[in-house]
Amino acid sequence: MSRVEAILSQLKDVAANPKKAMDDYKAETGKGAVGIMPIYSPEEMVHAAGYLPMGIWGAQGKTISKARTYLPAFACSIMQQVMELQCEGAYDDLSAVIFSVPCDTLKCLSQKWKGTSPVIVFTHPQNRGLEAANQFLVTEYELVKAQLESVLGVKISNAALENSIAIYNENRAVMRDFVKVAADYPQVIDAVSRHAVFKARQFMLKEKHTALVKELIAEIKAMPVQPWDGKKVVVTGILLEPNELLDIFNEFKIAIVDDDLAQESRQIRVDVLDGEGGPLYRMAKAWQQMYGCSLATDTKKGRGRMLINKTIQTGADAIVVAMMKFCDPEEWDYPVMYREFEEKGVKSLMIEVDQEVSSFEQIKTRLQSFVEML
Numbered sequence: 001m002s003r004v005e006a007i008l009s010q011l012k013d014v015a016a017n018p019k020k021a022m023d024d025y026k027a028e029t030g031k032g033a034v035g036i037m038p039i040y041s042p043e044e045m046v047h048a049a050g051y052l053p054m055g056i057w058g059a060q061g062k063t064i065s066k067a068r069t070y071l072p073a074f075a076c077s078i079m080q081q082v083m084e085l086q087c088e089g090a091y092d093d094l095s096a097v098i099f100s101v102p103c104d105t106l107k108c109l110s111q112k113w114k115g116t117s118p119v120i121v122f123t124h125p126q127n128r129g130l131e132a133a134n135q136f137l138v139t140e141y142e143l144v145k146a147q148l149e150s151v152l153g154v155k156i157s158n159a160a161l162e163n164s165i166a167i168y169n170e171n172r173a174v175m176r177d178f179v180k181v182a183a184d185y186p187q188v189i190d191a192v193s194r195h196a197v198f199k200a201r202q203f204m205l206k207e208k209h210t211a212l213v214k215e216l217i218a219e220i221k222a223m224p225v226q227p228w229d230g231k232k233v234v235v236t237g238i239l240l241e242p243n244e245l246l247d248i249f250n251e252f253k254i255a256i257v258d259d260d261l262a263q264e265s266r267q268i269r270v271d272v273l274d275g276e277g278g279p280l281y282r283m284a285k286a287w288q289q290m291y292g293c294s295l296a297t298d299t300k301k302g303r304g305r306m307l308i309n310k311t312i313q314t315g316a317d318a319i320v321v322a323m324m325k326f327c328d329p330e331e332w333d334y335p336v337m338y339r340e341f342e343e344k345g346v347k348s349l350m351i352e353v354d355q356e357v358s359s360f361e362q363i364k365t366r367l368q369s370f371v372e373m374l
């Protein structure tokens with residue numbers, strides 16, 4: 001097995017077995033894990049406390065039954081799964097769960113958590129251009145920090161926070177580099193591997209993830225770039241999984257050359273910058289700098305233009321919109337983006353992501369026809 005294959009295999013294992021990653025961390029450090037609900041949370045605080053931040057992004061193929069008692073059938077697919085898993089006690093090993101509530105579904109879910117872990121809820125201000133928004137978010141972060149310290153029984157110092165911010169910034173920079181490398185080497189990094197590298201960072205200490213991805217990049221860059229005879233796409237949406245769906249991309253030689261997925265590149269888009277005001281203020285300012293996301297209000301609606309620019313920069317043939325079933329914020333952005341794609345002559349395809357289904361034949365047919373049309 002080559003070193004590239006070995007690193008990918010390790011990251012795929014982590015991505016596929018989050019519970020094992022958490023148990024290993026607990027055995028190694030004697031500390032626990034804190035759940036991070038989508039989409040954005042001050043994860044650096046959890047890291048600074050010495051706990052493992054664990055992303056909570058639902059599960060694929062579970063039949064929804066218990067969650068129906070608490071959520072209407074038209075709540076988004078991912079939160080139906082999260083509620084189902086809560087009811088089954090899947091998150092009860094977490095020392096706490098941090099909730100941001102940028103959409104109505106997350107607001108509801110934060111108020112009816114059925115697990116036993118303590119829940120810490122905070123709000124992102126949506127009028128993000130104002131300095132008052134930064135101050136508001138600092139206050140929210142101070143409350144999150146105080147609750148974390150109380151629940152975990154630790155003190156989170158500014159020095160520890162600064163160290164964690166530097167580790168997270170480095171991880172985001174390395175992942176942005178990885179996105180470019182994956183675009184240049186689709187024969188080496190296929191859709192499944194690309195997703196695994198992103199997903200593993202949800203369940204690993206970022207410094208360990210960074211070291212592996214850096215080594216992966218160095219190994220791949222030592223190889224010659226080969227011409228790609230398939231199609232290239234930019235993908236957008238909340239998330240694009242499971243592997244059975246991504247296998248269809250591989251089958252029809254559709255390379256993912258960039259993404260705007262909430263689970264992937266939106267997590268690495270914005271760094272916490274150096275500057276005045278202390279770590280919490282700088283973390284708050286990162287929210288002000290966020291762009292191109294359905295959860296971060298943008299009255300100018302720049303997401304469509306951002307995606308069109310990505311297709312130009314990467315030479316992509318098209319944009320694939322992975323629409324999370326019943327996700328209101330994504331559904332509201334879509335008509336605006338679609339009109340812009342049409343006006344600029346950018347081909348696009350919308351596929352629905354439903355975490356309850358386990359058959360992807362319909363998506364397979366649509367992707368096959370799309371590739372033929374391209």
Ligand code: SF4
Pocket residue numbers: 038076077078079103104105106238295324326327328329330
């Ligand atoms: S952003 Fe969309 S997918 Fe995420 S919780 Fe809200 S409605 Fe669901």
